[in-house]
Amino acid sequence: MGRDDYDLESAYGYTPTEWVTIVFIVVFAVSGAVHVGQAIWFKYWIVFPTIVIGIILELIGWAARYWSSQNVLYDPPFLQQIITLIIAPVFFSAWCYTILGLAINRLGQQYSALRPKWYLAIFITCDIISLVLQAVGGGWAASASDPIPKTPTNIMVGGIIFQLVSMVAFSSLALDFMIRATKKKAWKHRQSEESMVSASENATFAGANDNASWEEKEKEKGEINGWWIVLAGTAICSLMIIIRGVYRSVELVQGWNGYLISHEVYQDTLDGLPMSLAMIAVNILHPGFFLPKRRGWRNP
Template identity: 35%
Template sequence: MVVIETPSCQAYSRDVRNPFGYRPSLAAGTIFLTLFFLSACTHLFQAIRYRKWWLSLFVLGAGCECLGWIARTAAWKCSYSPALFTMQIAILIFSPAFTTAGIYIILFRMIPLLGKHTSPFPPKLCLLLCLAVDIISLSLQAAGGGLASKSFHEDTDTRPGTYTMVAGILFQLASTISYSILMSIVFVRGFAGIRDSRPLRWLSGAVVLAIVCMVARGVYRSVELLQGWRGFLNTHQVYMIALDGVLMVTAVVALNVCNPEKLLKQAGEEIYLADPLVKESGSEEEIKVGTPESSDIV
């Protein structure tokens, strides 16, 4: 890639190529950084209120999205800054991994409420495998981002770093699709429980919406990077706004509105109140995630 030796904050001109291939939108940047900031703050409040460490994954996800959009907003003024370009691309590529990890935990928490029979595999095994894959994909994306950033600044071949990032995204995408299949099986087998529980209906809807958004975003990002830094998707801002910004803000806000811990707690209490003798029948583990006595569980 050829990097034009231009002052980072020189007045933007269409006649002078910049790293983005366009001038980042100030309006879009301001809107998205505000929405992600508010979402991160809300997730933080909810994590503190319910004292659940796993909710901090959503804080990290929305917070990193906010940082990425701060870089894009600053790039409206400094459109020729390689640092801002690499910062926003690296952060916005790996930040959804945190949100994905949080969504994996939601299913792990729902399975005991719906019954162990709803999952074809042990819930803890599914969770550990999904989180392991998420960590690997995050590592690949971070390593790829670092390699691409170094190559970009040194004006050398960025393909090794780019392909590493793509491998991380595809790895995460495959994991998310596999999770979606497992989720579908659980929801079908546990349909009666979801249908009869308003909290679980809301939570299931939010999870499905978030997963659909993140899978669509993963497909977009994979194609975008495979096309190269000067590819059609990478140099047309509207796709970045619609297929990354809008989709990710929809996912994180859906999980704000349908707070997972609150709904899981309500669903557990419904089951406990409906059949307080269920513990004595040997199904204690299937309700403990949401009952008042279980505040210290994940």
């Protein structure tokens, strides 16, 4: 049964639950405030054009759902939340691309299938294409009369699927880089340690140099471990974007009268919850906690 058939009063097919919308508004507001504080304190300026914009869109979307919980007969907040919540993860994925680029620059470009600049060029371009498709489809849908035509919906689906595929490709390349970098650097450490032992057995005055070299290697090991932790946060963020992308793709393929879009639990658990976990994971596993302190806004 279609949306207009079973609930003439609601564009959703239900009335959004007030307390749920408030919970997500609070979660994104707190996480966003923490992200801003971390960006300033740790000098990770890239947070502002990526995560911060995405969280602002999430807040607009969930505020619109709260608005609908107070006046479910009014259509504009329904369209507002659809557009903003669909677009927001594009900016979260841009953060993931940037962090991987920093990791490649620091640990070694020889371990990566692509150079950092190519990661940014390729995947940011994919994000822009995805963003344009979703914005065009969403804007068209918002301006269309009810029932919403299939063409703008298909354009939005295309944008989401495009983003989903690019995120899966990015995640695979990121995992490949970290595995190769860890294995190669671990092997280099073992060779260096064996050389140090041999040198210490044959040279009386090598102790000071050996200690310095040992400290340098231990520092490098610690930084590799730090990058693993940071990229674990990036992996969680990427996985949550993928989960949400699968849900949104199926939802819009079913159409505006489909089962998923007309049942609130799926929006809350397969969009709101994954995006909340993505942002909290980056808060907790932030690079500033686990990597060497940055000397300035532009310098690592």
